[in-house]
Amino acid sequence: MNTDGITVSMSKGIKANFKLGEHLIEYWGSAYSGKEVLKVDGELIAESRNFKTKSVHEFNIDGKACQLTVSVTLLRKFSSVISLECEGKLVHSYQLTYGKTRKIAWYLKAIPFLLAGVLGWCFAADILTLLELVIFGCLTFAVSELLMKDQGWIIEEQKPCN
Structure with missing residues (x-):
C-alpha cells in the first residue's frame, strides 16, 4: 500500500517521509530485523535495532526539538501509528492497520x-x-x-x- 508520504509492506517494512518546512524527514523500519533508520535531509540521524512496541527518536531541526514516535499494537488487530511532533505540537501522523481492504463474493x-x-x-x-x-x-x-x-x-x- 502506498500513499504520498508512506509506503507499507510486510516484507519491505515501513517507509515514511515527513516535510517540515524545507526539511525532509525520512524513517524506515523493519518488523523482521527490528532495524530503524532516521534521516533528515539525507543525513543519518539515528540507526538502531528495536523489537519493542514503541520507539521514540528525538532530534533537532533548526533549533527546534522534534520527536518521531512509532507505536505498534499487536493484540486486537495489527496496527501502527507513526507520528512527528515538533516543539510538543503534532505535525503529522499516520495510522496503519492491516485488515480487510475489499469484499470478495x-x-x-x-x-x-x-x-x-x-x-x-x-x-x-x-x-x-x-x-x-x-x-x-x-x-x-x-x-x-x-x-x-x-x-x-x-x-x-x-x-x-x-
Missing part, C-alpha cells in the same frame, strides 16, 4: 474448496498419485491466495488539531 471463495474436492476425488479414483495431489493442492492454495486476497494495509492520515 462468497461464490468466488468457494472455488478453492471445489478444486480441493475435485483433487480429492481424483486421488481416491487413482487418477492422481500422492505427489501429484500435493503439487496440485499447493498450486490451488497459492493461486487462491494470490487472486482471492482480501487483506492489506489501510493507511489513514491523521491531521493535527490546530
